Amino acid sequence: MKIGLFSFEWYPFLTKVILHNRISWSIRLRWIAVFGYLTATLLAKYSLDIEVPYEKIWILLGIVAFVNLCFFAIAKLLKEISFMGELIVLHIHIIFDLLLLTAILHYSGGIENPVYLFYVFHVVISSIIFPGLVPLAFATLVVILFSGLIYIEYNGIIEHYCILSPGLHNNPTAIILILVVFTITVYVSTYICLTFMVIYRNIKREIDAKNAALVEIDRQKTNFFVFSSHELKSPIIAIKSSIDGIIKNYEGNLDGRGMNILKRASLRADQMLQILKELLDLTRNRTGQVQRTGETIDLNVVLREMIRLVSEEAKEKKVRLVVRLENQPALIKADPQDFRKIFGNLITNGIRYSHPDTEVHISSHRSVDQVEFIFEDHGIGIPEKDIPQIFNEFFRSENARRLLSFGTGLGLSLTKQLIENYGGKISVSSKIDQGSVFKVGIPVFMSESAGSGGRK
Amino acid sequence: MKKKIIIIDDDVDLVEAMRLTLENEGFEVIDAQEGEKGLEKTRNEIPDLIILDVMMGTQDEGFHVAYQIRADRKTADIPIIMLTAVGQETGFTFDKDRDEDFLPVDEFLEKPINPGVLVELVRKHLGQ
Numbered sequence: 001m002k003i004g005l006f007s008f009e010w011y012p013f014l015t016k017v018i019l020h021n022r023i024s025w026s027i028r029l030r031w032i033a034v035f036g037y038l039t040a041t042l043l044a045k046y047s048l049d050i051e052v053p054y055e056k057i058w059i060l061l062g063i064v065a066f067v068n069l070c071f072f073a074i075a076k077l078l079k080e081i082s083f084m085g086e087l088i089v090l091h092i093h094i095i096f097d098l099l100l101l102t103a104i105l106h107y108s109g110g111i112e113n114p115v116y117l118f119y120v121f122h123v124v125i126s127s128i129i130f131p132g133l134v135p136l137a138f139a140t141l142v143v144i145l146f147s148g149l150i151y152i153e154y155n156g157i158i159e160h161y162c163i164l165s166p167g168l169h170n171n172p173t174a175i176i177l178i179l180v181v182f183t184i185t186v187y188v189s190t191y192i193c194l195t196f197m198v199i200y201r202n203i204k205r206e207i208d209a210k211n212a213a214l215v216e217i218d219r220q221k222t223n224f225f226v227f228s229s230h231e232l233k234s235p236i237i238a239i240k241s242s243i244d245g246i247i248k249n250y251e252g253n254l255d256g257r258g259m260n261i262l263k264r265a266s267l268r269a270d271q272m273l274q275i276l277k278e279l280l281d282l283t284r285n286r287t288g289q290v291q292r293t294g295e296t297i298d299l300n301v302v303l304r305e306m307i308r309l310v311s312e313e314a315k316e317k318k319v320r321l322v323v324r325l326e327n328q329p330a331l332i333k334a335d336p337q338d339f340r341k342i343f344g345n346l347i348t349n350g351i352r353y354s355h356p357d358t359e360v361h362i363s364s365h366r367s368v369d370q371v372e373f374i375f376e377d378h379g380i381g382i383p384e385k386d387i388p389q390i391f392n393e394f395f396r397s398e399n400a401r402r403l404l405s406f407g408t409g410l411g412l413s414l415t416k417q418l419i420e421n422y423g424g425k426i427s428v429s430s431k432i433d434q435g436s437v438f439k440v441g442i443p444v445f446m447s448e449s450a451g452s453g454g455r456k
Numbered sequence: 457m458k459k460k461i462i463i464i465d466d467d468v469d470l471v472e473a474m475r476l477t478l479e480n481e482g483f484e485v486i487d488a489q490e491g492e493k494g495l496e497k498t499r500n501e502i503p504d505l506i507i508l509d510v511m512m513g514t515q516d517e518g519f520h521v522a523y524q525i526r527a528d529r530k531t532a533d534i535p536i537i538m539l540t541a542v543g544q545e546t547g548f549t550f551d552k553d554r555d556e557d558f559l560p561v562d563e564f565l566e567k568p569i570n571p572g573v574l575v576e577l578v579r580k581h582l583g584q
Binding site for chain 2: 233234236237238239240241242244245246247248249269273
């Protein structure tokens, strides 16, 4: 397929959004340029005593300001402009800038005013935005405009406004020197920018391709999880139901040893179902298939409810739950079931991996639009090398496996996924044999009192 | 007289496991592996209770069967216990209190089935 200069394929690194942002950015820069130049001319006029036609410069600045206002309006009003449209607008911006800069330069002293260095900005910007020959064309346009201006001022075709004395405009050596250095500067800047941008675009293309491949692999993994969980579930359900049927109905006919083995088989089937259930939960949350009920709930209420539910387990393990929650409600639109899973997982983890006769601290801190829950246990902790993997599916650290043979390695994955579904974050810090701290930040509804001493 | 229970479920092993428990408890058990057959047997035999799997051929075949049982005056009053594993599988959670307007069953029982719970529920709906 032939790729035309104005086809999208020619600009694989650009998107409409990026172009639109660049346009807004150039509009802002132009405002700064106008006001900067205006200030500079005012300074020149009233303190440096330089004689140039200030009125004309100001009129030109006025034109720039007006056109920039038009650009601004166009960018604001035409939200749905096409990719090519944005691209053409950008070309117009740059050409307009170059022409106006040349005109202003003419009235500001021509070759004598180093403001001609500003041309370099434009070639740099166009080299960043456009690939291939376009920036070279702009570089050439810049050289033609500048040398053309110098030439006609030199020849006296148009008037030259001197700001230096003696002036440079009729000094051929100065003109040739400046033009040669200027031309080299413009082309070399363009070349350097273009080379760099080629490297940058190649890297970006590579990253994008790899990223797309990763997303695809993740999708396949999710699909595989869903498929295998469904397929595995029915047989396990049948196995478990059969074993339980035998345990119940043949209680007297089997010796204790056989019975024991069957009971353990039943537990293992339970374990497998639990894995499948959590796997499905996880993939469902990852693929966003969950329908949110959207009721407003108070996270503190859900957390208290979960604490009550696990208090028995804590007592058995001789772990004391120390709860310090802020009184202010933490309201969020959410499915309470999700937060029961999140809190349930974190608290039971805390209890299960605690040393006996220790405390698990549960606290909350409220800011204006966020609540942070902290779950701190004093237990076996997580080995430092395992911390980066702790939220990965099926990962369980060695010491956790040693302490508890059961556990699916999916709980924290699911917890993290759920938290992220609500725009929240979870982090962990841990010291081996001293304990772990899990921090969960969740965005909640703003409250007026939170910012002004609502903390309790 | 023995109370008669029909199990409509396409998983033969699951049916056998339930049959074992229910027959040991002194119930007569008949079964059907698919919805149509189940409906036919229900109409012919008029059991005292129906255990119905929600997901047989399709996601909700069990519901269609339940509607037809309720629609037929001869079978409309037979209690139905619906077996689900759906609560975990499609993201739907069945809640009898919330959905009873359009869910024509008396009870949901999630698989895998605990035999003790099964017997308890069966007795409850048979008024024993």
